[in-house]
Amino acid sequence: MxxxxxxxxxxxxxxxxxxxxxxxxxxxxxxxxxxxxxxxxxxxxxxxxxxxxxxxTKEMLVTEAFTDQMRACQSIVDEGLADPDPWHGFCLVIEKICELHARDRGFTAAFMSTFPHAMDFAAIRAYSLTSVAELARRAKDAGRLRPDFVLDDLILMLMANSGIHASSPAARVAASRRFAALTLQAFHTSPASSPLPPAPRLVPGVSTHRRNPTGETDG
Structure with a gap:
């Protein structure tokens, strides 16, 4: 014993x-x-x-929670880079990052605004963008990703994904999955008509959403 x-x-x-x-x-x-x-x-x-x-302290707790979140994000990117099929790896990154952000509900933005000096955000962002750029290059070389894709398209997609509002966390994640599927069809060199994930019922407008302490609306 x-x-x-x-x-x-x-x-x-x-x-x-x-x-x-x-x-x-x-x-x-x-x-x-x-x-x-x-x-x-x-x-x-x-x-x-x-x-x-x-x-x-709360800052120590929030920082560790955020660090785990960043590790999860980097792990997704590394998983995509390791995929022998660059288009499949690219799709995996888009799908999983969108879902991670849908579950995030503004935690990242709140952390960065409340504790701006807690971590080297520039290094984290540079690593992610460089890795995704390499994955996109491979997917283009394989003829699967449209040649006019640029990283700004990814940033635009993530901004749109973060604006999803739904009646429940599960509906928000479902909406994010559908949005990712639609986006990937647009990114493909020849968009396929593969089935989309189910369409969830969304909350119209944002007036019914309460605001959290960061000033952002919650779904």
Missing amino acids: TDRLPHTLRSDARDNRERILDAARAVFAAEGLTVPMREIARRAGVGPATLYRRYP
Whole structure:
């Protein structure tokens, strides 16, 4: 029993970390960065002492949650680059990044505006854009991506994707998937008529959306 205790404690600590970060990302995305730390601890199912022991300040918690988000984004780009079929890899990146942003609900923008000096955003952005540019070049060379595609098209697509408003988080993700499918057909050299994901019911207009503390509207 004594020999197994350290491993058990380490496992519990890992589980607590994941629960805390999962709860933090969900709460920050839905309600903004002003949510009290005690509320995050409650939703994570841990005591406030456990939360503060690992994250003494909210900035430390938000930064780690955001870092995990950036790692997920970079992992998606790396997965796309590793695909032997460059068009398939390009599609994978578009689809997964759109879904990640749909689940994000403004968390990234809120973090960058609240803690502008917490991370080197320029380096993160440069890495992502350089990697996607390389993937786009390969897809063009393979004759699958339209030759007039430029990175500004990707940025425009992500801006549009971030503006999706829906009646529920699930509907927002479903709408994002459909939008990504439509966009990829437009990016293809010869758009195919492959079936689109189901069309969700969207909330018309933005007047019914409450604003979070960052000034952005929530779906």
